[in-house]
Amino acid sequence: MTAVVVDEPGDFRLADLAPRAPGRGEALVRVHACGLCGSDRELFRGTRPAEYVRYPVTPGHEWSGVVETAGEGVDPALVGRKVVGEGFRNCQTCDRCRDGDPTLCTAGYDETGFTQPGAMADTLTLPARLLHPLPDDADLEAAALLEPAACSAAAVLAAGATVGDRVAVVGDGALGLTALQLLAAASPAELLLIGGGPERAGLAAELGADSFRDKDSVGTGGDPAAPLAGRFDVVVETAGAPTSAHTAAALLRRGGRLVLTGIPPEGATGLDPTDLVVRRLDVRTVFGAPPRAWSHAVRAFGVGLLRTAPLVTHRRPLEEFAEAIELVGSGDPAVGKVLLIPSTPADTEGVP
Template sequence: MNPGVAVVVDEPGSARLADTAPRAPGRGEVLVRVHACGLCGSDRELFAGTRPAEYVRYPVTPGHEWAGVVEAVGDDADPSLAGRKVVGEGFRNCQTCARCRDGDPTLCTAGYDETGFTRPGAMADTLTLPARLLHVLPDDADLHAAALLEPAACGAAAVLAAQVQPGDRVAVVGDGALGLTALQLLAASSPAELLVIGGGTERAAVARELGADSFRTKDEPVDDVAGRMDVVVETAGASASARTSAELLRRGGRLVLTGIPPEGAAGLDPTDLVVRRLDVRTVFGAPPRAWSHAVRAFALGLLRTEPLITHRRPLAEFADAIALVGSGDPAVGKVLLIP
């Protein structure tokens, strides 16, 4: 196999572009030629050293949001996968513990293990992984757009947990990739009202294009909608976003929390939760059923991710790409690395 290159983060703050030899697929594995890899806040945490120690293993090649084409298939893997466009789940679950057997492999009791954090990721020319983690895409799929199917799968997990019914009044708090993919899946449920609360006005137009009926910023008052929503999906992970989300709900409403807030974030009032009988659910990662939901919606054209991409950079510009992600510039949406 021809040599390739990969981004390697040796330790927090130290990254380099290294020559690598693609690892031939073993039993049950495939070798994927990576076409695009997305960056997110967790990649920035990995580089900065602020990700909890149990959720990263240095040195590591980052990259858990990716799309590519199967180049080689190992023994006992489906040979028809060769040449197919694919995305893949990141969690390397044990498949045998009670949580895995219940269909919740992101809660695997064997311990955390994920592509791009504890295993080599997709910020490289190639990626070798178990074939069981793949989801096959249509032959005409845009692989740059498909690289956003990992955050979309997390959004799908939130939507499935929300159990939205036609005619529900729904709000999404957060206008990042997670929020704007969840928005589209929620819109497909025919809600009576679909509100997005974002960080600023910069993404109002794209939110409306993707299905929002109305948009307001986190700094605008919510008194007129407080206590009205049947379902709120929180994706921002900001200091006050969980509490804001709860304020929007009617009595007996459903709140799905997906964002991971910073230390010291405002908590939910337990008295309020009990008195108003709020149903609070949480999402961490995406189980296979959520991946399947997102991939089907993408294949049908119900989920569009290309409007969320604002920057593309080569692997050699990893440090600049990470700086873009952490810049706070509202003009920066999803940043892709292109091998």
Template sequence: MSGRPREGGTPSVRSVVIDGPGEHRLATGPQPQPGPGEVRVAVHAAGICASDREVYDGTRAEGYVRYPVTPGHEWAGTVEAVGEGTVLLGPGGTPTELLGRKVVAEGFRACLRCERCREGATSLCMSGYEETGFTRPGAFADSLVLPARLLHLLPDDADLRAAALLEPAAVVAAAVLAAEPRAGERVAVLGTGTLGLLAVQLLAAHSPAELLAVDPRAQRAEQALTMGATHARTPGSADGPDGTGTGTEGFDLVVETAGAATTAHDACKLARRGGRVVLTGMFEPGARGIDPVHLSVSQLTVRSVFGAPSAAWSYAVRAFGTGLLDPAPLITHELPLTAFGEAIGLVGGGDPAVGKVLLRP
């Protein structure tokens, strides 16, 4: 619940606070009030990802976290308070009732004034990096206050557990929009973590002739077969008609989602001459680079994705609302807010049985 009585009847809320690398606490304070143009959302569920682990470990790149911080950038909830004069227009251009609506929201706090924002590339905002859960308070809390302009409304019957994964789904949607998949193409996805399995679902909706999922964890690779992949294998397994591979011909489109040391390089090697590669994983320093000779001779088109602009969020929310995207099977663990330490330990622990971990306030 988002409001808990304090002494004297004043509502209070809990939040996980990371004061610095390896230091976290459960804080209790007064319930935040939304200002003009803002809403307060009761958090139903919030997902933990590798980026949150980076915040906890202190390995996130400089400038992309500000301590102390309440993390939590993957979440879904219900609007429980609306600030004065706050209006969000519905599909017909008329004001929409926000109170009680199920919602998710964009994380980037784009300025909407710079050249990049004005051309629609809000994830490339030139005013500096600001994001919910990294430099602004996030959703590992009972409630969250944020600008209403960032909201995306969900159907009244939406599963808020599954909707908590719409943030990574929006990142994948940005990759798919950049990739421009075409029916009948041969497509490969490198990595079958959260991003990879969501990518498989969205790419399967474009009717590829073949959709390969590659992951060193055989169990995770095979999970992609239940989500639309036609083949699954581990890196280096033999190609051929026995089901472990797909032949020697390159792929029209390769979507990289793992961010491992070699996967950018491997994705380009997997693409056919003249093929397309989209990189969505977050690479650490020292990752193997792309061979510029191979890039030039093969005439590859390589795109990268960091976060998601508004158009990608809208795409992901529509796919979720129509049933083309179902993140629920990716959830393997749900823990209370008080178990943050246990939850962050599960993420990045290397156990292939651990999928998406949710915190439930």
């Protein structure tokens, strides 16, 4: 198989490797598409924290494909199924795993595409327990975005928005636009998306936003006279920008609920603990997605409540990995989700 291998920061190669046969409890998946995100760019540039990457590595944690081979102990009915898969390789035995939150596994961080071989390759071998089967007619390119959608689902489940709530999403990337759709399914009284610029306003409306505001025109700034400050019951922050958490908190009413999913750079504007206490803000955080969030996203995708195809703007072969990484970090508002398509993508013709 062909695989992208990042040997060290800034240094990658295309390798001709033998696919790893699945062992007991594992499955080999023929990859159809693999998405890129900011963490892949960090991995390539060497800015990802050392404990969250292990070189050399084949990146790729957002992917879709078709099961080609099942190892011993795996249901043979999985062969031929369209699937996506969780990335965290949790121990399953520590207290946090037994509590149902393997993203907090105390055995240490281990994830497909960062410390384990990922999906920027023709095939991927992984524990079958991590797979989520898709409907037979699923669009596999769109399904490659179910990993960020699962993270969004974790945020939405933590937010606990109910019918009639006033809800805002801060950030218009893949996380924000998938969170927007999952929140829209709760029938909020108001659903606002705050984005980086006006270019995403049309897409936001198409995906369920009642209104769109440019981050530079929001004008919360902690000013109680600002029109949006203190207005919302629930705010989900997905941008990870230096000031986005502060903006998100300012949008909340007293007693409102804030969910933070973006990881900001060093020196980001922090939340004021006095403000949190006095206004009794409920702050929750999300890192990755537990199985229940994956199931939520996959179900929403399967019944048409979650549309990810409109987020894809660029497709590149594995050979153009470096160019694709540069697209991800270009800052061009015309660039949405970038997909890498393997040399021999999963052939779904004849798949049930």
